[in-house]
Amino acid sequence: MEIKKIIEQLRIGTSTLLPEVDLYKKLKRGGRLKVKLGMDPTAADLHLGHAVVLSKMKQLQDMGHEIIFLIGDYTARIGDPTGKSKMRPPLTEAEIQRNMQTYFEQIKKFLDPDKVTVKCNSEWLDALSSKEFVSLCARVTVARLIEREDFANRIQAQQAIGFHELLYPLLQGYDSVVLEADIELGGTDQTFNLLMGRYLQEQYGQEPQIIITTPLLEGLDGVQKMSKSLGNAIGLIEPAGQAFGKLMSINDDLMWRYFELLLYKDHSWMTQAKSRVAGGTLHPMAAKKEMAYEIIERFWSKEEAESARKQFEALFQKKDYSQANEVSLPSNVKNPCWIIDLLKVLDAVKSSSEAKRLIESGAVIIDDKSMKDFRKEIKWKAGMIIKVGKHRIYKIS
Numbered sequence: 001m002e003i004k005k006i007i008e009q010l011r012i013g014t015s016t017l018l019p020e021v022d023l024y025k026k027l028k029r030g031g032r033l034k035v036k037l038g039m040d041p042t043a044a045d046l047h048l049g050h051a052v053v054l055s056k057m058k059q060l061q062d063m064g065h066e067i068i069f070l071i072g073d074y075t076a077r078i079g080d081p082t083g084k085s086k087m088r089p090p091l092t093e094a095e096i097q098r099n100m101q102t103y104f105e106q107i108k109k110f111l112d113p114d115k116v117t118v119k120c121n122s123e124w125l126d127a128l129s130s131k132e133f134v135s136l137c138a139r140v141t142v143a144r145l146i147e148r149e150d151f152a153n154r155i156q157a158q159q160a161i162g163f164h165e166l167l168y169p170l171l172q173g174y175d176s177v178v179l180e181a182d183i184e185l186g187g188t189d190q191t192f193n194l195l196m197g198r199y200l201q202e203q204y205g206q207e208p209q210i211i212i213t214t215p216l217l218e219g220l221d222g223v224q225k226m227s228k229s230l231g232n233a234i235g236l237i238e239p240a241g242q243a244f245g246k247l248m249s250i251n252d253d254l255m256w257r258y259f260e261l262l263l264y265k266d267h268s269w270m271t272q273a274k275s276r277v278a279g280g281t282l283h284p285m286a287a288k289k290e291m292a293y294e295i296i297e298r299f300w301s302k303e304e305a306e307s308a309r310k311q312f313e314a315l316f317q318k319k320d321y322s323q324a325n326e327v328s329l330p331s332n333v334k335n336p337c338w339i340i341d342l343l344k345v346l347d348a349v350k351s352s353s354e355a356k357r358l359i360e361s362g363a364v365i366i367d368d369k370s371m372k373d374f375r376k377e378i379k380w381k382a383g384m385i386i387k388v389g390k391h392r393i394y395k396i397s
Contacts, residue, residue: 003027006063013056013261015188016213023210026182033182035060036209038070038121038175040080041099042091046106047233049217049226051299052261053185054110056214059264060183067116068179069107071100074122075172081165082189083150106236109299124178125171139203140170140196148192173197176209183210189225217261220246222254231350240296240304241311241325245391247292248312252277252284255291263294315393321385324395329380336379339364339371348388363389 003024011017026033037057039050046054061067076096079087091099104118128136145166146152154161169192176184176197186194191213198208216225219232226233234246250258256274259265265273276282289309297305314323333345340355343364349355358364359374365387366378386394 010056010059010212012264012266013052013214014212015215016191016211018211018213022208023183026210033060033065034068034180035065035183035185036068036070036176036179036181037185038072038075038172039103040072040076041096041103042076042079043228044099044102045228045235045237046103047226047228047235048262048295048299049219049233051110051236052217053187053214054107055262055264056185056212058110060185061111061115065183067111068181069111069116069118070175070179071103071118071120072172072175073097073100073120074125075168078164078168078171080168080193081150081161082193087160087162087165102237109236119179121171121175121178125174136170136174136200137167139200142166145169169193169196170200173200177201177204177206180206181209182207183212185212185214187216188213189216215261218254218257220250222251231354236299239325240300240308242392243300244292244296244305244308244312245316245393247295248288248316249389249391250288252288255284255288258295259291263291263298312391316391321393321395324385324393326395326397328397333380336377339376339378340374342378342380342386343388346386346388346394348386348392348394358388 006027007017007020007023010023017023035057037053057067057069073096076091076099077093079090081087100120107113107116146155146161148169151161151166172193173196175181177200181197181201184194184197191211194209194211194213198211201208218224219226219230220234221230221232224230224232228235234243238246247258256270259273260270273282273287277284277287289312292312293305293309296308300308311323311325314320327346329345333342337345339359340349340352343349343355343358344352349358355364356374359371362370362372364371367385380396382396384396386396388394
């Protein structure tokens with residue numbers, strides 16, 4: 001394949017490819033490039049937001065390059081300050097180890113595990129001597145480190161910045177030196193850290209890595225980036241039917257973003273599909289159903305995609321609630337119980353305030369009756385159908 005064509009393919013679903021001329025030179029030389037993607041195991045579950053950058057890595061794997069998936073078990077002890085307005089609480093070693101194990105399983109959804117080198121940065125960062133550490137720190141000024149936007153904002157707001165937080169981009173950049181990375185992937189919020197890798201490689205006499213950043217995928221709310229802590233995420237280990245329903249709940253405008261970033265639909269396809277929707281020859285619901293099906297097929301399986309689509313059509317189009325997933329309530333749930341507590345037990349909401357908002361807006365329906373009073377007690381029973389929002393249905397077993 002022509003180099004220009006390869007770069008054109010890599011541009012799809014990419015925010016930054018920097019510098020493109022250097023990538024051209026690396027590809028022209030031939031041979032496999034070392035492609036690095038690092039993730040700190042700060043949570044047990046990956047979500048579709050992670051799928052954006054992992055899909056880009058899969059694309060590079062399919063091109064025959066050497067894939068290095070780096071687990072930031074050492075840097076997870078510090079906590080990435082990117083986008084944070086305050087210091088993150090450190091993770092325990094047990095939490096890090098537990099999360100690492102789930103990462104190994106989940107990346108198999110994207111990458112051929114037989115063609116991936118998995119590394120942990122504690123391997124070299126734990127072994128760094130005090131002399132080597134001071135030498136590393138001497139290569140970067142504090143002024144350069146506090147240029148990053150989140151640090152500048154915290155200084156302006158007179159909020160504390162831990163010295164260990166200043167070290168984070170330095171250590172992430174040093175990972176690229178150790179691995180001699182040719183390409184590093186990351187979200188757009190990681191740009192400063194990735195550039196630090198380029199800078200340090202030059203400092204250590206290496207050819208600087210190419211930076212490929214991918215956009216941050218908006219979550220179900222269509223506003224903030226997908227995050228489990230914000231309650232707007234679709235987890236990669238969620239049941240396919242549940243994930244399908246969540247995908248169908250996003251607004252129509254966000255649908256195109258998911259088509260582009262998760263399914264790599266090119267400009268020509270997107271233009272044609274949008275034109276069909278605008279012209280009335282393709283209903284938005286049909287387009288969204290196609291999106292949901294293709295995402296489930298890609299990141300779960302074809303069989304689960306077929307089943308999830310049939311379940312969605314039965315539940316939300318034919319109103320056949322016999323197809324609803326049954327949920328068993330824990331034995332310690334009182335009967336009757338407060339409606340807010342019931343929603344939290346079902347994991348339908350992340351907080352009491354969210355439950356209250358949904359109830360007051362009429363978005364909670366129990367056995368075809370709209371609930372408007374968040375103070376209401378519910379006498380639950382087997383077979384009870386609880387609808388939350390447009391596309392979430394729970395059936396108590």
